[in-house]
Amino acid sequence: MAPSPSPLTVRTVAIPEGDPRHAAELLELLPDRAPLSWVRGGEGLVGWGCAARLDTSGPERFAAADAWWHAWCEGVEVRDEVGLPGTGPVAFTSFGFADRPGDSVLVVPEVVVGCRDGVRWITTVGEPSPHPVRPVGGPGTVRYETGAVSAEQYRRAVVQAVRILRSGDSAPATASVNGTGADSGAVRKVVLAHDLLATTSEPLDARYLLRALAARYPGCWSFAVDGLVGATPELLLERTGRRIRSRVLAGTTWPRPGVSADDLATSLLGSAKDLSEHAFAAESLAAELRPFCGELAVPERPEVLRLRNVLHLASHITGELHDHAASNGVGALLRLAAAVHPSAAVGGTPTGAAVELIKRLEGMDRGRYAGPVGWVDDAGNGELGIALRCAQIEAEGASDAPGGGRARLFAGGGIVAESDPDLEVAEAAAKLLPVREALDGPG
Structure with a gap:
């Protein structure tokens, strides 16, 4: 009888x-x-190579990914000699926004380098293949063109959405997207988006975008998974164990000539429209998490998150999983993601009806834009952000630009009955700036 093959070894050692x-x-x-990345403020994880990969899709994609x-x-x-979150086996993951086929992926890197609280480590899977670090190349000349949905088409969709929200003429959902049964009723908020194509004269190096985004937005999570790159x-x-955390963003303003950042923040905190939009997002996420938590803390009022391109209303929600969720796997990160995605911040309220309205009005395939992106470890711990301020880089050879590259940029916003279509177009343009500026190089 032939001997059984030795199991693959995952080894983590301190650097x-x-x-x-x-x-x-x-x-x-x-x-x-x-390249694979989840980095914020100089800490996080980067990885390369592919020891294993899962491509999945459909309404059960989170459960399938968790089981695999x-x-x-x-x-x-x-063999983990460090024992911190992010050591041992780690997979980088990015999920499609919708249930369409072919959008979601888990990648287990051959090599991961991580940093947390000043501790640096390296994890290897088996015997990694050599991956030399070559110089980062710039994109050359960048040319922009309309994507699947132009800015004018986006404005028209916003006009339609506002009319529907004001009239209450949205078809109610018959069931909850997340299985809670809390999605009936007319839509109060819907999140719409549009895209922009960037064609480069030189091959597009994801590391170029990552470094530029991390330099300009150190407080954001700079990510790269299977060609989806953003901050x-x-x-x-x-x-982390029984503890869970979320940072909910909804309600936005952006810099304008002659208006100070402090005045913008004060105006945002006093805006009934933005506070209402934010409340939808925070309350809906909390409602989806409560069945899993013994404790859940939701701030009474949001704070302002200031970024160089926009200011957001932000709420930090924290909780602790109850015994059942913590012990039987339903509280694992990917299972929790199935319960909360799409959140009201990227879908709307109520979720089921809002997603149906997106299908009616938006007119494009979002791919993995606005889907969960991040990493997970073998204990079901990890971090998942929402794939915003991002671009999907086409695979090498897929672009029709000889010798160059192409990327699809995305931006959008939450629409409520009080929304102004012209301001929503301007807001989306402000949200496109991070990747557009990153294509120009580190700031």
Whole structure:
């Protein structure tokens, strides 16, 4: 009888202070082939190579991903000498916004380098293939053109949405998208988006975008998974043991000539329209999390998150999983993501009816824009943001620009009955700025 194959070994060791990898910025360690990233303020995870991969889709994509990941982790031998969140087996993941086929992916890197609270480590799966770090190349000349939905088409969709919201003429959902049964009734908020195509004269290096985004937005999570690259300010869910955390954003303003940042913040905190939009988002997320939590804290009023391109109303929601959710797997990060996605921040309120209205009015396939993106470990811990301020880079050779590259940029906003279509178009333009500026290089 042939001997059973040895299990794959996942090994995590600390990187000593004298090692050049200890002092280097995480993003500087990435090779140019399919980089993976989840970095904020210089800490987080980067990865490369592919030890395993799952492509999944449909309404059960989160459950399928969780089951596949659990089975994969069961089949490996883990030697973790560090024992921090993000050590041991880690998968980077990005999920499609909708249930369409082919959008969601989990990638297990051959190599992960992580940093948390000043501790630096490296995780390897098996015997990694060599991936030399080559110089980062710029995109050359960048040309923009209309995507699937132009700014004018987006404005018309907003006009239609406002009319529907004011009249209450939205078809109610017959069932909850997230299974809670709380989605009946007319739509009070719907999130619409549009896209923009960028064609570059040189190949588009994801690391170029990552470094520029991280430099300009150090308080955001700079991510890259399977060609989706961005810097999101919104944390959908973080799970560490029994503790969960979310940063909900809804309600936005942006810099204008002659108006100070303090005045903008004061105006945002006093805006009935923006406060109402934010309340929809925070309350709906809390409602989806409560069945899993023994404790859940939701701030009474939001604060203002200031970024260089926009200001958002923000609420930090924290909780602790109850015994049943913590012990039987339903509280694992990917299972929780199935319960809360799409949140009102990217879908609307009530969720089921709002998603149906998006299908009627928006007219484009979002792909993985506005879907969960981040990482998960073998204990069901990890971090998932919402894929905002991002671009999907086309695979090499897919672009019709000889020798160059192409990326699809996305932006949108929450629409309520009081929304002004012209202001919504301007807001979306402000949200496109992070990636547009990143294409111009580090700031």
